[in-house]
Amino acid sequence: MKKFIFGIFTSVFLLSGCISESENQQVIFDRDLQAIEDYIQRNPIASVKEFVDPGLGIRIYWQEVSESGKSPESPDMVKVDYVGKLLNGSVFDTSFEQVARDNNIFDPQRPYGPIEYIFGVGEVIPGFDFAISLMEEGDKVTAFIPSIFGYGAVSQPGIPRNSVLIFELDLVQVGTVTEDELPDE
Template sequence: MNFRLFAFAALLIGSVSMYSCIDPDQTQEVLLQRDKEAIEKYLQENSIASVKEYQEPIEGFYMFWQVSTQQERNALLRGDTVRVNYTGRLLNNKIFDTSLEQVARDNNIFNSARNYQPLRFPVGYGLTISGFEFAISMMHPGEKATVIFPSRLGYGNQANGEIPANSPLIFELELLEVKKGPNLNP
């Protein structure tokens, strides 16, 4: 009996010691590299039509505008409220969420208890995942774009409903409206 207890304690201590030697930054770097490779493979296998593009390959962030107003940059400021239609997908093209009822019905994710309407949120308060908010910050009202980004700009190592942990994400976005916030932005 003492031998089993001793063996279990040694195994437990060894596991903890080995785990403590793992550098969390290195783990994040490994995950980012894996995500970037998966995103690059997706982009090679799936053509995304665009009239304008933005890429940050080092970060694994890609954005493709299907409709661009070609206006000068009118930056969103913290507190500005946006209204956005969106469809979220995984790299296997499985749709996990949308603000559009017909898209939900067509992809068997319709929920009759949900009110399908554009997402409305104030920018700069962390109410959405960072990759989503960053993409919106690069858009003007009336624009449509597809954005792809690594898991660290999404839900990271946390699973969220149909989204597995450490999943790169794709969003199709349509920025419908920007209402200037309490900062009294011009």
């Protein structure tokens, strides 16, 4: 019997090694898409404009459209207020002090307020930057980001590995970057 169990364990282990990394990524991506779809079915989002890209799996729902005409271009400096959540509703990060306090993630060592970063140069996760790329100054959106465009298989404080992320974003300001603010190559 022990040989039989060992044989089954060995077979399963060897077969699992036959699954390529890209197949694993596809399984995770498909799971993320289904989880986003399930969430939206259970929690409809009121919006005035929508963006859905089945190939990327990213969904963006505008709560406010400013029509300011000021869209970010790399390397613009942007200021963004945000709330980052998981599909279970837990908040993992925010630029709002009161939201941090209400969700027991307040850190007295950090400043609260809009984050300021250079757009399009990799300072934030790809899904966050992608959502900002579709916004204009003054727009407010809710963006659903599959794990591959978030933190992927790497866990972060408050974020398990392979987590779909939800960001409530408010693009507060789009401005130019000075030469000394550009990142070193």
